[in-house]
Amino acid sequence: MWIAMMALSASLIFMMEMVGNRAVMPAAFFYGAAAGPAALLLAIHDRTRIGDSVPGTTLVGMFLFGGGVALLLGGYFDALLISEKDNPTILRVGWIEEAAKFVPLLAVALTGAHLTKPAGVALGLSCATGFAIMESMSYAWKSIRHDSAVEAGMVLFMRGLTTPFSHLAWTGLVCAVAFGVWQTRRRVVLTSAVTAAFAAAAVLHSLNDGLLILDLPGGVKLFFPVVAAVSYWLFHRATRDLEKATLSETAPSSA
Template sequence: MATHAILTQYPTTFTPVAAARRQHHLPSWARILLGGGALWLATVVITFFTGNVNLVPTIILVGAFLVPVTFVAWAFRRADALLTPSKIFSAFLYGGVLGVLGASVLEAAFVHNTSMVGFLGVGLIEEGVKLLVLWAMARRLGRYTMRDGLVLGATVGFGFAAFESAGYAFQALFNAQGGGLSLLGVVETELLRGILTPFGHGLWTAVTGAALFAVAARRGRTTLWALPVAGAYALVVALHALWDAADLAAAWLTLHLTGTPEQWARAREGLAVTATPAQLHLDALLSFALPFADALVGVAIVAALAVAVRHQERRTFTPVGR
């Protein structure tokens, strides 16, 4: 009774302060990005100044996982309560570990093949492995919505991206001339992959996740043997292959647009083609423009799926979100 009287007499002492704090709090995904980014930057600076190689694993892990975890945290707030933190964590972990393990085993015949066939093979394998992991994680959920398919698919994809980025960063560590360790190579690799991560694996697997869950919503169970799932899979494989083949496609387009008879003759004989300064500039421009266009297509597809989800939820009046 005494506590109730105090709260009633001085309501502004408690409620408005708590409300003000809630209003000024950053969302969880922003705190993860800013806090994790500050920790990563501090670790990089201290490692450069002290030369302490024991900090290199911290740089690799924080840098590789920061952006994927941030986007998963952002997506998680938009999922149904059916996707629990445990389910999200499991999807991220299994999507990452099983994804890179399966891809590493199956890609042995394609990893050194820099032709379009090789890039297509890598896309088929990596997207296929992620789809299988997503299908396994989605079984026995009990209820399926496209919204949850987008979130769970993105989680699996970002898990794959995180572990893959850690591998590339570790590989960059040993690319220094003279046999030393290249900390700068690690930092550059993680910055580049951190910028590109939102437009790759997470985006592509979100598309297949939406298709998988849309079919499951109609049939009451997940299945890979459905035309929408196959169509979504083919679409993301094409986006993946074109993303990986951007440099090859840029060189091919440059030669077709500006190639001289002498250059074509050398190319047909399988000899190296010496590019002019103008061709080098065009190749660089296309190497940037092609992945950018690929990313725009992926973002547009996911945005269209998100709009479709909102329209569907308005018709069914299904409460969603957290």
């Protein structure tokens, strides 16, 4: 899926450069921005089947409106609390955006609906996907130079490689821990485990952005793949029990 969507995005950009038809630019940016998140969602569902735990309309709603609300809140507080992109205040972005993505999820949890770990992870990934796609598209638009979208295509390619190990992993980690606790307690409650998971996601998010944006020595920037690997490892570890549950449900019964 990732290869097919990135190839379609690149083909649309190539066609734009060849014939000058800019009408397809939004589609080119959407396919490029969605490639990484969509491929990861497919892989996670194939491993855990969490997409079956929530009605499809609810997942679509969280993708469209949860992601949009998160972008609204994150964009507002980013502008309010971050001075300049090359300033150390960029390290606040993880705390801001992880909180913004969690607001729509918390709103659903407080209703008492879908208060299970599989449902929470599915909803969290849907919200993070909506946020990540729209954020990637905004970066692509900023990268347009002299009516050329080639640089924007490169931005989308790089974000397609990294986004699955960032926004989706961070929000998925927080939801796996939080909804796991809430499923056991049968209510929304703040515990040390939930707080630790959120803090870990926020710190990893801030480190990710700091390594990408701040003017740091070249050797320090090599830690970016380490942050991505740790982010996904923590998410995968937090959702291993969902995979085991799926295997036990699909295993044939002995006669």
